[in-house]
Amino acid sequence: MASTDPAAALAELTARADSALTIVTTAHDGEPSGCLVGFHSQCSIEPWRYAVWLSTANHTYRVARLADHLAVHFVAAGDHDLAAHFGSATGDEVDKFAGLAWGPGAGGVPLLKRLPNRFVGRKLEVLDTGGDHVCVVLDPVTVDVAGTFTPLRLSGVDDVVPGHPA
Numbered sequence: 001m002a003s004t005d006p007a008a009a010l011a012e013l014t015a016r017a018d019s020a021l022t023i024v025t026t027a028h029d030g031e032p033s034g035c036l037v038g039f040h041s042q043c044s045i046e047p048w049r050y051a052v053w054l055s056t057a058n059h060t061y062r063v064a065r066l067a068d069h070l071a072v073h074f075v076a077a078g079d080h081d082l083a084a085h086f087g088s089a090t091g092d093e094v095d096k097f098a099g100l101a102w103g104p105g106a107g108g109v110p111l112l113k114r115l116p117n118r119f120v121g122r123k124l125e126v127l128d129t130g131g132d133h134v135c136v137v138l139d140p141v142t143v144d145v146a147g148t149f150t151p152l153r154l155s156g157v158d159d160v161v162p163g164h165p166a
């Protein structure tokens, strides 16, 4: 069915696709940062490449611009509380890592102990097409696979209000 409102139709289509969610973390000069990210995808097989899109409004974006590495953690259905924390609080106001178990990964990037399915990527390119999200292309350098998991999806976080509007 064709729609006269392409933006509304695209929102409907992407809601139906129901993407799996990730938490992207990074650090610069001893300052950790991270947020919930629904815009992410592998974008090349040979060589391996993975892209995440960060909102220019986010603390994570500003730290990521200065950082060398980002970690992409795949969120399981049972980790709604962690997704809500990283999606609704902002590093502009709170230290999101206080009280959480985390340790440094490749390049000093913060790895969340609760989310063992993840990879660390070296920042290769930043592609800014003038939109409210900027593409960061990663070259994966370490990958942790901790077993099968049921992903937390967009439809599972209807109750989470983003810390920054896009």
Ligand SMILES: Cc1cc2nc3c(=O)[nH]c(=O)nc-3n(C[C@H](O)[C@H](O)[C@H](O)COP(=O)(O)O)c2cc1C
Binding pocket: 033, 034, 035, 036, 037, 038, 039, 040, 053, 054, 055, 056, 057, 058, 059, 060, 061, 086, 087, 088, 089, 090, 091, 092, 133, 154, 157, 160, 161, 162, 163, 164, 165
């Ligand atoms: C379901 C959902 C998906 C989101 N997807 C993204 C995304 O793909 N990229 C992004 O930069 N922010 C995304 N956000 C918003 C950030 O996670 C949110 O604004 C966060 O509070 C920003 O924190 P920060 O300022 O510490 O970086 C999403 C939020 C929600 C609730």
